[in-house]
Amino acid sequence: MKNWMLVLLLGLNVSTFAMERDPLELDQFDFPAPTQTDLGKKDTLWATYYYLPELKNGGGSYPLYNMKSEELGPRLTHRQWCDSAMEGSVRVTFDNGESHTYNYAGVTGDKTVDCKAYFKHDVSRTKFRMANGPWGDGVDDYILSPVRTVATDPKVIPHGTILYIPEARGAEVVMPNGRKIIHDGFFFAGDKGGAIKGNHIDVYIGTFKKAPFFPWIKSNETKTFTAFRVLDKKVIDRLTELHLLR
Numbered sequence: 001m002k003n004w005m006l007v008l009l010l011g012l013n014v015s016t017f018a019m020e021r022d023p024l025e026l027d028q029f030d031f032p033a034p035t036q037t038d039l040g041k042k043d044t045l046w047a048t049y050y051y052l053p054e055l056k057n058g059g060g061s062y063p064l065y066n067m068k069s070e071e072l073g074p075r076l077t078h079r080q081w082c083d084s085a086m087e088g089s090v091r092v093t094f095d096n097g098e099s100h101t102y103n104y105a106g107v108t109g110d111k112t113v114d115c116k117a118y119f120k121h122d123v124s125r126t127k128f129r130m131a132n133g134p135w136g137d138g139v140d141d142y143i144l145s146p147v148r149t150v151a152t153d154p155k156v157i158p159h160g161t162i163l164y165i166p167e168a169r170g171a172e173v174v175m176p177n178g179r180k181i182i183h184d185g186f187f188f189a190g191d192k193g194g195a196i197k198g199n200h201i202d203v204y205i206g207t208f209k210k211a212p213f214f215p216w217i218k219s220n221e222t223k224t225f226t227a228f229r230v231l232d233k234k235v236i237d238r239l240t241e242l243h244l245l246r
């Protein structure tokens with residue numbers, strides 16, 4: 001039996017035990033289908049997705065800067081830098097085999113990079129920091145978890161909300177480590193984005209660059225689907241805890 005399973009059985013605080021654990025390893029994606037009383041408000045949404053670029057250090061001349069405009073270490077190509085700024089995070093592997101995840105930290109007016117050749121949305125002023133979570137960080141104290149976290153407009157769907165998307169239930173996803181999951185349809189609103197407005201959500205898919213396992217993600221505001229706010233306290237508490245691991 002894995003140690004973290006023993007901790008769960010003993011009723012101990014998973015967040016304390018798993019300070020450095022991967023939330024994806026702790027997530028079993030096995031919540032039962034919700035009953036009518038488990039669900040609240042219905043939302044009509046449309047979706048895009050975002051991912052975590054995995055890159056090797058070197059080969060470029062564009063450094064990642066922090067909010068003090070100090071270099072963080074990695075140097076990327078122009079396109080790699082722009083992709084990392086657009087996605088909001090990047091995982092970089094160095095020559096010694098170590099990997100670090102860097103996350104969006106904010107914007108400043110100096111050390112800008114022109115990415116207009118790739119994107120309409122302006123990411124030129126993006127600055128980075130070391131991420132707390134292995135997959136990157138969301139808003140507040142939340143960390144990201146692949147195929148579980150979504151970015152939302154907090155004016156429409158407040159952060160911390162659990163969404164149930166019926167069309168996602170039963171989706172088979174083979175993770176990069178070879179683990180196959182059958183998605184239970186629940187998602188955690190733990191991130192935001194400058195382009196995420198109104199009934200638009202952005203689904204975090206980890207290191208995948210496409211999401212064929214979620215065909216309801218059409219990246220088209222006219223292609224909508226139904227989601228529900230989740231009222232089940234067990235689901236809310238468990239997914240909140242997974243996104244607060246440190």
